[in-house]
Amino acid sequence: METIVDFLHTPFLGKATWLWLSFVGIVIALLAFDLGVLHKDDHEISIKESLLLSGGYISVALIFGAWVWWHLGTQSGTEYFTGFLIEKSLSMDNVFVIALIFSYFAIPRQYQHRVLFWGILGVIVLRAIMIGLGAVLVTQFSWILYVFGAFLIFTGIKMWIVADHMPDIENNPILKFLRKKMRVTPSLEGNAFFVQRQDPATGKMVRWATPLFLALCLIEFVDLIFAVDSVPAIFAITSDPFIVYTSNIFAILGLRALYFALAAMIHRFKYLKYALALVLVFIGAKIFLVGFIGKMPAVISLSVTFGLIAGGVIVSLWKTRKESDLIS
Numbered sequence: 001m002e003t004i005v006d007f008l009h010t011p012f013l014g015k016a017t018w019l020w021l022s023f024v025g026i027v028i029a030l031l032a033f034d035l036g037v038l039h040k041d042d043h044e045i046s047i048k049e050s051l052l053l054s055g056g057y058i059s060v061a062l063i064f065g066a067w068v069w070w071h072l073g074t075q076s077g078t079e080y081f082t083g084f085l086i087e088k089s090l091s092m093d094n095v096f097v098i099a100l101i102f103s104y105f106a107i108p109r110q111y112q113h114r115v116l117f118w119g120i121l122g123v124i125v126l127r128a129i130m131i132g133l134g135a136v137l138v139t140q141f142s143w144i145l146y147v148f149g150a151f152l153i154f155t156g157i158k159m160w161i162v163a164d165h166m167p168d169i170e171n172n173p174i175l176k177f178l179r180k181k182m183r184v185t186p187s188l189e190g191n192a193f194f195v196q197r198q199d200p201a202t203g204k205m206v207r208w209a210t211p212l213f214l215a216l217c218l219i220e221f222v223d224l225i226f227a228v229d230s231v232p233a234i235f236a237i238t239s240d241p242f243i244v245y246t247s248n249i250f251a252i253l254g255l256r257a258l259y260f261a262l263a264a265m266i267h268r269f270k271y272l273k274y275a276l277a278l279v280l281v282f283i284g285a286k287i288f289l290v291g292f293i294g295k296m297p298a299v300i301s302l303s304v305t306f307g308l309i310a311g312g313v314i315v316s317l318w319k320t321r322k323e324s325d326l327i328s
Contacts, residue, residue, distance in 0.1 A: 013241040044109040045260045054258035061250035078298035079238040083247030090230045091255045104169040105211045122220045135241040148232035152284030160277035183208045236283045275312020
């Protein structure tokens with residue numbers, strides 16, 4: 001018994017092992033309930049269902065954040081909510097690209113949740129690797145934060161300049177590579193990622209990938225690209241791997257659930273990218289300001305981030321109100 005207790009209290013990346021296991025248990029329970037109960041059969045997810053599911057994920061995330069605030073203190077709690085807000089906001093930009101991918105491959109809405117669900121598992125692993133690597137770099141080389149800061153400022157400026165740019169799915173290098181190296185069926189095969197089909201050259205039965213699998217690969221690639229922005233952004237707020245990882249994963253879980261509602265109104269958030277660009281520049285600049293004004297309180301970072309994002313949403317909804325009236 002003592003051995004188990006000692007193990008549970010053994011530090012892992014700065015926090016007791018039982019804290020990490022509790023978080024992993026919550027995520028596994030959420031995913032099992034999502035796939036095994038709510039979506040064990042493929043069906044088209046309505047906007048109402050999307051909002052309810054997202055509300056559930058967000059509620060769990062907020063409750064977890066309140067517990068972090070209570071158990072680990074005000075500083076950790078504020079940093080968690082700041083990281084959650086930043087990741088949630090930056091991931092909203094991800095929705096635009098995911099919608100383009102689904103549209104390009106003509107993925108029916110009843111199969112989209114399957115792709116997003118399995119994509120989440122990849123995100124959990126990829127983010128763990130990136131955050132673990134980031135934690136090691138920050139611990140061993142404190143100056144790496146200035147590299148993160150410069151990168152965030154550069155990324156923010158670039159995001160502002162190319163805010164209206166639409167990704168070219170057809171010429172994506174990952175898609176070209178997959179099509180070159182894999183046998184791909186010309187059309188969907190239900191909800192299957194792979195099927196057994198005859199090879200025209202040999203006549204043998206071989207495995208073929210489907211466009212559904214290609215869509216999954218592209219979405220994982222997009223998640224990786226967006227993580228390059230969001231992970232340094234949260235490390236600029238806190239170097240605690242537990243806060244960084246938990247806020248990241250909870251934000252992504254809730255946003256994937258909200259995708260079906262957001263996809264129906266993407267056109268109403270045209271100016272959100274400009275707000276996200278300002279958030280990245282602010283967070284990057286904050287790192288360089290430490291030498292002049294000291295470490296900025298977490299509550300200020302949270303307030304400024306929230307204010308910029310809220311402003312972006314309000315401006316977007318106001319500027320596109322006429323489009324909404326025409327659609328309605």
